[in-house]
Amino acid sequence: MLIAVIVALAVGTYAFRVSGVLLRDRLDLPVWARQLLPVGAATLLAALAATAALTEVGGFAGWARPTGVLVGVLLAWRRAPFVLVVVGAAASTALLRLLGVP
């Protein structure tokens, strides 16, 4: 049963990935549609980041995580190096949890 789950997930996930890449060749997209693709990708990533920052299994994730993300975003805004953004976000959240913030 486990094998079936893994194979189905693997095949399905790969199908999503590869069909996008291969469709790009076949589809003769008009210019405006090609211009929208990066907009769509950025929108998906923004939605992903926002839900990952704020929610956990359908509910609010607690304050520690969004606060850490905010610290990271502010660092990025101030053009801090990427490494600092990632470490700053994680460290802030970890510190808040250490202090008992959920």
Added chain:
Amino acid sequence: MVRDVAAIGAAIVAVGASFGAVAVAAGLPAWGVIAMSLLVYAGGAQFMAVGLVVAGSPVAAVLAGLLLNARHLPFGLTLGDTVGRRLWQRLLGSHLMTDETTAFTLARPDGDARRRAFWLAGTLLFVAWNVGTGLGVLAGGVAGDPAALGLDAAFPAGLIALLLPSLRDRDIRRAALGGAAVAVLTTPLLPAGLPVLLALVGPALLAVHRLRQPSATPTGATDGSGPADSPAEARSLTSEAVPVGRKEQSC
């Protein structure tokens, strides 16, 4: 660039380790855990699948995981030009596509730099995830809790940092902020995966808007409020879709 990818890569090793440890602790055999990381290679779907398999719902595990991963289709459409011309590059590159890889790739200007970014991030992060999983399996239940390390904050912060330069473009900013709001507000109501896909409503509306005025002639057709009607604005979307804010300091 290598340093940036390594920063996320380190976090991915840790989360991979926690996946390996959680899955083994939940009773999955080591080979199954490792095979899942190698073949599925999608963290969120893997955690979800382990939970549902252990709960005795294998069908739900597959459906929920696939719903969560449907976003890779539009990612593939966007990165299709970047991955490479040869068939093996397209077939192999497809497997390496993740949220983080997509973000790193789109943060580079079109062309060779973008292709290199894709393969560098794709390869390093794939290795990181699988090394992490292996370590977690070896460690059994002993691997640390990624929440205690704040790693759940590291990924959204990294994604947003990579997106920030592209938000200077008005169209992208509107679509991204609107989509993020839609996704967050619908998360309590919909199964995981759907809210993020629903965020595409914004870009879809833009598409309808442009279909309705297929005026190739920019003269007169632009009212100033229409998105990217002027050729200059339109060009900025493709060639520097995500302008590189930090190119100088990171490669």
